[in-house]
Amino acid sequence: MSLVHRLTCACGQVTLIAEKAPIASVECYCSSCRAAGLRLQRLPGSRPVLGRHDGTRYVLQRKDRVRFAEGHERMKAFRLSPDAGSRRVVADCCHTPLFLEFKGGHWLSLYGGLWPTGTLPALQMRTMTGDLADPSVLPDDVPNLKRQSGPFFLALLKAWIAMGLRNPQIKVTGEINA
Numbered sequence: 001m002s003l004v005h006r007l008t009c010a011c012g013q014v015t016l017i018a019e020k021a022p023i024a025s026v027e028c029y030c031s032s033c034r035a036a037g038l039r040l041q042r043l044p045g046s047r048p049v050l051g052r053h054d055g056t057r058y059v060l061q062r063k064d065r066v067r068f069a070e071g072h073e074r075m076k077a078f079r080l081s082p083d084a085g086s087r088r089v090v091a092d093c094c095h096t097p098l099f100l101e102f103k104g105g106h107w108l109s110l111y112g113g114l115w116p117t118g119t120l121p122a123l124q125m126r127t128m129t130g131d132l133a134d135p136s137v138l139p140d141d142v143p144n145l146k147r148q149s150g151p152f153f154l155a156l157l158k159a160w161i162a163m164g165l166r167n168p169q170i171k172v173t174g175e176i177n178a
């Protein structure tokens with residue numbers, strides 16, 4: 001697996017470079033990701049965000065291992081509500097969702113749809129499956145975590161320590177409504 005991934009929006013104007021190993025490769029089933037996915041995939045030109053059983057595929061990457069190579073000014077923030085502590089950042093050229101960022105977080109949850117076919121890091125776990133009406137529909141090929149617990153937090157904590165407990169800021173100007 002290559003350790004430099006060039007990730008572009010659907011129309012090619014926004015390019016992110018993800019370097020070195022990701023923190024984790026997950027699928028989230030929380031109510032917020034499902035609500036946001038529904039709204040984002042309705043934007044004109046957008047491709048499906050939600051997968052089977054309405055999961056959202058993410059690759060968690062240290063912020064200091066993501067470079068914004070092209071089209072940074074096209075990145076717009078989408079919030080589920082005006083006071084939401086997290087934001088999802090979307091390319092306004094073609095409405096490709098780029099990443100989910102938690103306020104104060106040291107990582108980005110990059111949308112799995114950015115990876116070219118066949119290059120997405122293998123799924124390691126599903127998170128927040130307790131938010132599904134019936135989590136038993138999920139396959140059991142990887143751990144299905146009811147919450148964001150145990151292995152998920154441990155991976156994030158290890159990454160943060162390796163970063164020297166820093167929280168790099170990512171500047172996004174402008175908002176997008178969905």
Ligand SMILES: [Zn+2]
Pocket residue numbers: 009010011012013014091092093094095096
């Ligand atoms: Zn685009």
Ligand SMILES: [Zn+2]
Pocket residue numbers: 028029030031032033034128
């Ligand atoms: Zn989620």
